[in-house]
Amino acid sequence: MEKQLNRDIKSVMSEFPEVGIILEEFDIGCTTCGVGICLLKDIISIHDVPKQVEELMMKRIEKAIYPERNIEINIQSEGIPQQQSTKTELIYSRPMKMLVDEHIVIKELLKLIPDVCNYIVHSQSIDRNMMADIIDFIRSYADGFHHAKEEDILFPYANRGVDIIEAMEMDHIEGRGYVASMIKGIKANDKNLLIESLKNYGTLLQEHIKKEDEILYPWLDRILNDEIIDEMNQRFIATDASFDNYNRKYVDVIEKLKNKFA
Ligand SMILES: [Fe+2]
Ligand SMILES: [Fe+2]
Known part of the structure; x- marks a missing residue:
């Protein structure tokens, strides 16, 4: 997974289209960004993804990239409304x-x-x-x-x-x-x-x-x-x-x- 984390998100999504679908589900619009030069590992910090959501999302991404690894997603996902999971009220300096x-x-x-x-x-x-x-x-x-x-x-x-x-x-x-x-x-x-x-x-x-x-x-x-x-x-x-x-x-x-x- 380390290798994938250091790749730019557009090339990851083009090789593994399901990754783009997962990011969309978490309201992270990399598929429509048009630039996509962020690395996969930067997505979490740039989008300020909460810890619990991050774990669930990254497990799903890993599973999409390595289906043969039989990755278990046993993180409690109930109570995380995926569409709004990354939305917090924006308060600016x-x-x-x-x-x-x-x-x-x-x-x-x-x-x-x-x-x-x-x-x-x-x-x-x-x-x-x-x-x-x-x-x-x-x-x-x-x-x-x-x-x-x-x-x-x-x-x-x-x-x-x-x-x-x-x-x-x-x-x-x-x-x-x-x-x-x-x-x-x-x-x-x-x-x-x-x-x-x-x-x-x-x-x-x-x-x-x-x-x-x-x-x-x-x-x-x-x-x-x-x-x-x-x-x-x-x-x-x-x-x-x-x-x-x-x-x-x-x-x-x-x-x-x-x-x-x-
Ligand atoms: Fe600008
Ligand atoms: Fe501007």
Whole structure:
């Protein structure tokens, strides 16, 4: 089993598909993660799996990988509701809560993407003012402000479990690619390219935010000490001050877009 624990989860799931099914049952979404560079042994600590649940889950995984070993699962599983077994209420430190609150603003934009796409389909030409607002939101707020805080301040504090940080950085890069495609679509008056890029960006960011809110931030809150958290908090406050009330400014951009589709 030691050998399997040190393999990346995607290759384990591809060789033993039942492992993915078991993880899903325990509400650990490695099958839909899309990156899967975490090692099997990291899944427990990154997802903060309770001890009793961990034993049951790992026995089942071991049994799926080594059916010939006749592994007995005699752990008392009654009373462990599997679907919610790994869910605990998320309480964030102050700096993580700031990032979660920024996600709430970004998710407001993501929610509007179906309306935006529908509007583009039914418009005679691409509404360049609307798209300028959306691209400014994505580039200035989601990327230049929020992702920059993660990349410049948050991620460097995580000197353990770098795989998950790399995965988050890869998502940021992929998102920038979709924005470049949006701009290409606008310049070429190519509605299909613009819509496809908007949808891809929306899907990517929804998943990305879920991973950060539910996995990365809680995990960092567990591994970083109070001194580091406090230092990070001060750095976030200083960054926010230098961005001249960005939160208010981009909440207003969302309101403007909402009014357009009301
Ligand atoms: Fe991120
Ligand atoms: Fe984020």
